[in-house]
Amino acid sequence: MPLTKEQIAQRIARELRDGYYVNLGIGIPTLVANYIPEGINVVLQSENGLLGMGPFPIEGEEDPDLINAGKQTITTVPGSAFFDSAMSFGMIRAGKVDLTVLGAMEVSENGDIANWKIPGKMVKGMGGAMDLVASAKNIIVAMMHTNPKGESKLLPRCVLPLTGVKCVRKIVSDLAVLDVTPQGFKLLERAPGVSVEEIKMKTAGKLVIEGEILEMKF
Amino acid sequence: MNKTVTDAQEAIRDIHDGAILMLGGFGLCGIPENCIAALVTKGVKRLTCISNNAGVDDFGIGLMLQHKQVKKMISSYVGENAEFERQLLSGELEVELIPQGTLATRCMAAGYGMPAIFTPAGVGTEVATGKETRTFNGKDYLLEYAFDADFAIIKAWKGDTDGNLVYKETARNFNPLMAMAGKVTIAEVEELVPAGQLDPNNIHTPGIYVHRIFRGKNYQKRIEQRTIRKVNQSK
Numbered sequence: 001m002p003l004t005k006e007q008i009a010q011r012i013a014r015e016l017r018d019g020y021y022v023n024l025g026i027g028i029p030t031l032v033a034n035y036i037p038e039g040i041n042v043v044l045q046s047e048n049g050l051l052g053m054g055p056f057p058i059e060g061e062e063d064p065d066l067i068n069a070g071k072q073t074i075t076t077v078p079g080s081a082f083f084d085s086a087m088s089f090g091m092i093r094a095g096k097v098d099l100t101v102l103g104a105m106e107v108s109e110n111g112d113i114a115n116w117k118i119p120g121k122m123v124k125g126m127g128g129a130m131d132l133v134a135s136a137k138n139i140i141v142a143m144m145h146t147n148p149k150g151e152s153k154l155l156p157r158c159v160l161p162l163t164g165v166k167c168v169r170k171i172v173s174d175l176a177v178l179d180v181t182p183q184g185f186k187l188l189e190r191a192p193g194v195s196v197e198e199i200k201m202k203t204a205g206k207l208v209i210e211g212e213i214l215e216m217k218f
Numbered sequence: 219m220n221k222t223v224t225d226a227q228e229a230i231r232d233i234h235d236g237a238i239l240m241l242g243g244f245g246l247c248g249i250p251e252n253c254i255a256a257l258v259t260k261g262v263k264r265l266t267c268i269s270n271n272a273g274v275d276d277f278g279i280g281l282m283l284q285h286k287q288v289k290k291m292i293s294s295y296v297g298e299n300a301e302f303e304r305q306l307l308s309g310e311l312e313v314e315l316i317p318q319g320t321l322a323t324r325c326m327a328a329g330y331g332m333p334a335i336f337t338p339a340g341v342g343t344e345v346a347t348g349k350e351t352r353t354f355n356g357k358d359y360l361l362e363y364a365f366d367a368d369f370a371i372i373k374a375w376k377g378d379t380d381g382n383l384v385y386k387e388t389a390r391n392f393n394p395l396m397a398m399a400g401k402v403t404i405a406e407v408e409e410l411v412p413a414g415q416l417d418p419n420n421i422h423t424p425g426i427y428v429h430r431i432f433r434g435k436n437y438q439k440r441i442e443q444r445t446i447r448k449v450n451q452s453k
Contacts, residue, residue, distance in 0.1 A: 047318065048244045049388050056447040064247065064439035065375075065389040071245040071298075072445040082387055084394045084422075085244070085270070086326040089319030093337065112342075123306060123313075124297035130345060131319030134338035165342035 002174035003191045007218055008142050010035040012101055012172050015140060016042050023047060023092070023132060025102030026070040028142040032101055043079075045097055047088050047128040052080025069128065089128065093135045100136035102129060104143045104168075106158040109205035111168040111180040113141065114160035126163060133164030145173040145202050152204035154178070154185055175199050177216065183208045189216045221381040221431045222410070226256035229404045229430045233369055235262050236289075240325065240365065240396040241269040241279060242372035245298075245442050248389030249278050250373040252406045252434035258282060264289040268365055270321060270392055272296045277440055286310070292365075294318035298442065317345060320362050322395055327364035329398025329427070334363045370400025373434070374423070377407035378414070381428030382421045390422065397423045406434040 003011065009031035016022065016032075020042045024030050033055070036042055044053040046068040053068060054075035062073040091097060106114040113133055116126040133139060146152055154171065171178045176199050177189040184206030190199060192215045200207055223229045230253055233239070243249030254273075257265075258281050265288050272291055273280035282288050283301050290312040296302055305311035316324075317339040327335045336359035340346050350361040372393040375386035383405055385393055397403050405423075410433040413425075 046388070048247070049391050056445045058449050059446045062441060062444055062446065063387065064441050065387040067245065067247050067388055067441075067443070071247070071442040073441055073443065074445070076387075082385075082390055084390050085318065085322035085392050086395050089322050093319065093339075123303065123315075125293060125295040125315040126317055126345075127295040128318035130317035130343065131337070131339040134341060162343045 001191065001193045003216070006031060008172050008174060010218060011177065011216055012140055012142055013037060015099070015170070016040050020098040021045055021051070021096060023097050023100045023136070025100070025129070027103045029101040029103060030070065045088075045091070046074070047085075047092065047132070049083050049085060049088050050076065050080060052077045054080075089131050092131055095135060095137050097136060099138045099140065100132045101140045101142060102132065104141045104153070106153050106155055106160050107141055107143070107168050107171060107180070108155050108158045109180070109184040111166045112158050113163050113168050114158040116163050117161045119161065129163050133167045136167070139168050140170045140172060141168050143171065143173050145175040145199075152202050154203045154205045156205045175202065181208065186210070187213050189214055191216060192218070219425070220379050221425065221428055222379050223430045223432050225432055226252035226406065226434070227259070229253060229406070229432055230256050230260060230371070233257065233260070233262055236264045237262065237368045238266040238366070239268065240367045240370040240400055241267055242370070242391065242393035242396045243269065243271070243278070244388065244391035245271050246273065246278050246440045248373050248385070248391055248393055249273070250371045250406050251437055253371045253404060254278060254281060257287065258285055261285070261287070263287050266290040266292065268292045268321070268367055270294050270318060272299050272302045274298050274442065275301050277438070283311070290314065292316065292321070294321050322392060324362055324365045325392060325395035325399045328366065329395060332364060334361055336360065337362055365399060367400050368402065370396040370403040372397045372403065372405050374405055374407045376409045376411065376416060377405055377431050378411050378416050378425070379431070380413040381405065381425030381431050382413070382416055383407065383423035383428065384416060384420060385422050394423045398427045402429050403427055404429065405431045407431060408434060408437060
């Protein structure tokens with residue numbers, strides 16, 4: 001069975017290390033906050049100007065002045081700090097943020113990512129994605145392995161306009177965990193019940209398979 | 219030095235057709251609601267608006283779009299606005315989409331008196347088209363110019379009559395940067411106090427950057443994505 005969105009988030013959460021400052025993008029990446037492992041302390045950065053993002057508020061405690069980068073109402077945790085947008089992207093550019101998790105429409109075998117524009121269809125803008133991918137030390141992409149037509153989104157080269165070049169380090173898709181290496185996508189783990197053959201078939205970019213590929217456990 | 223004006227109408231009195239404006243806020247959070255309403259009433263046209271977002275259909279800069287007052291938007295993200303998309307696709311509206319950090323830093327550069335900055339955001343993408351690239355320590359950077367805006371229109375939480383400002387939570391966002399960057403900076407605040415009543419240790423924007431300040435009225439502070447959790451749910 002391919003992973004659910006929650007399971008993708010859960011698997012990515014295992015990559016968190018104690019003391020990490022983490023920026024979570026909109027969509028599946030946001031769900032990672034729900035699965036932070038016991039004993040691991042991370043600080044969530046929201047690029048609109050907050051370190052120490054907490055869970056959504058309970059009803060009646062929504063504060064219009066307190067939102068995340070997805071414009072959702074949120075709360076803060078003890079020890080949080082507010083700052084302006086230049087400082088926010090300054091800390092991103094300077095490499096202070098340890099891990100960035102974001103979604104993608106396409107990733108190429110050399111780590112290029114496309115996630116902001118579909119020419120003629122979607123003209124919403126890149127937001128902070130280009131800044132994040134250009135500077136983050138470690139980028140994990142959460143994505144579906146294929147599009148609704150069943151076509152691979154892990155490609156030799158991105159077709160859509162790029163968000164950043166040679167920046168993705170790891171991909172957690174609904175089918176597999178893969179590292180982006182100089183040799184191509186290196187298969188590390190597969191979703192429970194998903195065969196290596198299926199992953200091969202659904203990966204258009206170069207796929208490196210070495211040894212036995214274990215199933216993820218949940 | 220008293221910077222106070224009576225209301226938004228007086229604050230924006232000399233904003234003219236074709237002006238280049240900076241408008242603070244992120245989404246609908248920390249936007250200058252009173253000044254936007256006054257600009258709509260005044261009916262100035264052909265504006266260039268530098269703002270992270272373009273509001274929603276019936277609020278924020280979306281109101282100015284509805285009245286076809288905007289010639290060009292310079293933003294990082296313009297989703298959630300159908301009228302915007304319509305005007306863009308029909309060619310009525312010119313749009314320059316730039317990375318959010320680049321937008322913030324081009325404001326910052328203007329406020330710090332620097333003509334340009336280098337940033338890696340957009341290297342290797344269509345954002346880099348036609349831009350000068352320089353390599354520092356083996357990494358490529360784009361040259362991006364400081365903005366040059368006629369007016370910065372911003373919103374703060376508290377201000378004093380000298381123009382010192384304090385922002386609240388994530389409503390800070392682009393506001394202090396734009397405050398520093400405008401040739402004329404107009405600040406609307408929820409609470410206006412006599413100079414001397416704000417703690418000098420906690421001023422976010424010193425009054426030197428602010429030319430006009432007034433207490434705004436009837437703030438709606440709309441929430442774009444009201445998201446809540448159940449009481450017993452931890453996350």
